[in-house]
Amino acid sequence: MEMQSELSNRLQIWTLAKMRAETQLERAIWERTKMVREIEELRRQREVLNQRIEFCKQKDAIGMAARLADTRCTFREYTTEEIQAAKVEVPRRLEQCLEGTLQPLHCFH
Incomplete structure (x- = not known):
C-alpha cells in the first residue's frame, strides 16, 4: 500500500510538472508569436518610411532640376x-x- 501511495504521489508531482511545463511552453509560443507580429509591423513601418524618404528624394531632385532648367528670359521695353x-x-x-x-x-x- 505504501508503494502505491508513493507512486501515486510521484505521478501527481510529474503531472503537475508536466502541466507547468506545458503552460510555460504555451506562454513562450504566445510571446514568440507576439514578437513576430511586432517585428512584421516594424518592418512594414520601415518600408513605409523608406518609401517616403525615396519620394522626398525624388521630389527634391525634380525641384532642383526644375530650378536648374528655369532659364527665364525677361523682356523689358527700353x-x-x-x-x-x-x-x-x-x-x-x-x-x-x-x-x-x-x-x-x-x-x-
Whole structure:
C-alpha cells in the first residue's frame, strides 16, 4: 500500500510538472508569436518610411532640376533715351576693353 501511495504521489508531482511545463511552453509560443507580429509591423513601418524618404528624394531632385532648367528670359521695353545712351556707351566700353584700360571683369557689366 505504501508503494502505491508513493507512486501515486510521484505521478501527481510529474503531472503537475508536466502541466507547468506545458503552460510555460504555451506562454513562450504566445510571446514568440507576439514578437513576430511586432517585428512584421516594424518592418512594414520601415518600408513605409523608406518609401517616403525615396519620394522626398525624388521630389527634391525634380525641384532642383526644375530650378536648374528655369532659364527665364525677361523682356523689358527700353526707352528711346536708353537706346541712344547705349549706342554711345557700348562702343566706348568696347574700345576701352580693347585698349586694356578696363579690366575684362568691368568691360560690359
